[in-house]
Amino acid sequence: MTETSTARPGDWVEVECVLLEPADRSTNLPPETAEKPLMMWVKGFAEGQAALGEPVTVETMTGRKVSGRLSAVNPGYFHTFGEPIPELQHIGKDLRARLKAYRASHEGGA
């Protein structure tokens, strides 16, 4: 895990920064949002060496330089499908049976 907690120059990383402090935010927000800063994350190639949480500048895919704190090194995607949903499992079976019964009773008419 030590490899992924430190970025070297050129590594693909994600940085995190505060875009707006609570006082600078829109005045028309529900309290649970208004009391929190507006955070931002951007990915790019690290320009220097940094450990997680340390400041670093990245060059993004469009060539912009963005500075923030290192939040991930070589960030991946871990979203998936998950387990089957029991409440959905019967639907296909039920509806196919129903369609078959309907067509049998309306032969030539459907």
Add this chain to the structure above:
Amino acid sequence: MATKFDAIMARRGEIMRQALGMDYSQFEQSPVAFDYEGMMSAHGYSLQDIVDIQTKAGVGNTPLLELHNLTDLVRSVSEPGKGARIFVKDEAANLAGAFKDRRASVSIHVAKEKGYEGVIAATSGNYGAAVASQAARNGLKCIICQETYDSRKVGQPEIVEKARICEAFGAEVVQMTVGPELFFHMVELLDQTGYFAASLYSSFGVSGIETLGLEIAREMTELTGAPPTHVICTHAGGGNTTGTARGLKRAGATDTQIVSASVDLSGLHMASDNDFNRKSFTTGHTGFGVPFATWPDRADVPRNAARPLRYIDRYLTVTQGEVFYVTEALVKLEGLERGPAGNTAMTAAVSLARDLPREATVVVQETEYTGAGKHHWAQLNFAKQMGVEVRAGDPRDNVPGTVIVIPERLEQIQAQDFDVDRMRRSYVRNALKNAPEGYQPSDDDVAFLAADTNTTPEAVTAMIGELAAKEA
């Protein structure tokens, strides 16, 4: 007190003018009215030009499929003589997997022609993928601003997937926590980069959807001998409905009823850090549908090209659980595995078709791609993790953010009519509220409001009278 947010927003007009490549002030007629058709045609492209742009872009001409199994199932729960034929335009077949490619293809074409180095769009939806894909094909740089996470850096799997696909196409994705200031940062980035604003709500984008209406009218005429009696659109910001309806009309399908459909998310606040991950839908819901229809000019362009009240005949809402049920039914019965949000209109179509005569034809005008994260299983598993109860039962017991009730039987699916007249009144109230205080609408303003709400000048005058009486 003026915040940093207010300061940028005050310069928004000037920045957007540069970034849109069009001066919207030329269309303004009064503090209330503007020349909508003038704005829509100012880009100078004919409908055939747009078809040509999209053909080159690899967009459009998606399959129109008749759903024989779903139709028969609906007939099995309909009264005798009822149960309309159901069709779907499989928009997932577009390059980036949704009808949004139609919107993006025109915007990116314009950006390229006008010599911009890159494009920026603010979207957590399929539009980001569409812009990123078209930008990649045209060698333009691309930044997508996305509302991704709550304050704990947790995001709906569907949005996380949309970030992934944008990055796969080479876009820079700027991910943010919950809040309308997404648009503030987009404006800041436009100012900083000089890129083109590929707004969802520009006339370029909405004109790009007109080809969908055109294809539906033509293909249904070939298949059934006439344009469809009903077209049903999943409704969020209103561009889908507006563009499709305009295309149908331009193709001569003036009798086709335009129905919008959204997932009912009433009770959830769109800017709430707590509610953000309890929506189970990222788009196609009333949280966008109602505010944008009743005040379109809240968008990131001075005048929104998406003005659905001009076109809709009915606005239906369905529950979260009903959409997940129909998404599963579509996979198992029609071999169409598609994203849940795009099946919102399909869900309403099941209910609508049941009450229409057998001769009627209902076209569901979109589907969207599916996959890891962007899938009904992923959204339901995530809902459970967020503490939302998921159970089988009567969909009327569904409470957004608290309990998702999956119907037990097809006949439980019952779309609800949202009061379109109420939306019209709300729109007129907002239009007047946004004019200077004490401004008296002229006859031309009344005529504009009548066109913008698809009513009559008399009806608008009556609404204005009611509003004045309420305030007095």
